[in-house]
Amino acid sequence: MKNRNFFIGATTLTVLSVIWILLTPTIFPRVEGAAQSTAAHPGFTAPDFTLSTPQDQTLSLADFRGQPVLVFFWASWCSVCKATMPGLQAVYQDYQDKGFELLAINTTYQDTLSTAINYYNTQGYSFPFLMDESGSVSKDYQLHALPTSVMIDPQGTITDVIIGSGMSEGFLRSLLDNMLAERE
Template structure:
């Protein structure tokens, strides 16, 4: 390719790209609708739900508006869940005075209710266990594997979705410190 031809192509590309860059805000405005949408993904409002504990008490996500909530999907046959739960307990002990809540949603459609209740009770966890008896919350959160952890900020928006063993004590502590620091600012 000779020099002149290259210069013509380069200038054309530059002009077209600059035009696209400047026209983007007009042609493709960022959707305002997304700001009020709920979806199980970072940045969206966490889908709302109301579930019962094994004892029959009702808990709604909305009850915890204004404080950070961890929605933790788990099953009693899931070893990764079981190895993560003691860590959750210690973080819960540490941060619950500052309003932090854990809703441990048992995927009851894929579990045996009695084993799940036994597992939770025998370990003496003090956070809230909820039963997703018809799988509707599991569906609303598009859960593909247990454990799936959805951290919801005080403003009701999802800040993190962690699939699998990534929901460690260290990670949770770090994110909670950030969230609570942001809130107190």
């Protein structure tokens, strides 16, 4: 009797699974290509923004379509940010002429601008310093913690979102090498 129950159960599970798997493409069609809609998550198009530098130069993410872009959210009180940035600067120097762009967005709405500018200047960074004064870009990118690194491919699609120290020099180089190799 126990054996019969097993056979009935096993057959039912197998048949239902086959039906469910085969019907999935029909009942649950893929309604969206994620890349067609915008969200701060890998696979989606990166939300666009326009921000200005302390020198009143304005930059938009859209300006860099066709290039790999790293958007890096930071603040001057964030020690992990400051530990990560020298590595990013080194990569920026090596890959800038290959089309790589690094946009360092200072969360100015929760930072002291003068301290941040002072830090940026003393370190001799050459990547653009953008100010998110209202916090609206941070909100669009659902910023939860600093630093947050958002890697965007030349098509404008987010490939990686990394919170914390993970966007190390080595990791960024490997990402760019892969991305640039694909483009060739």
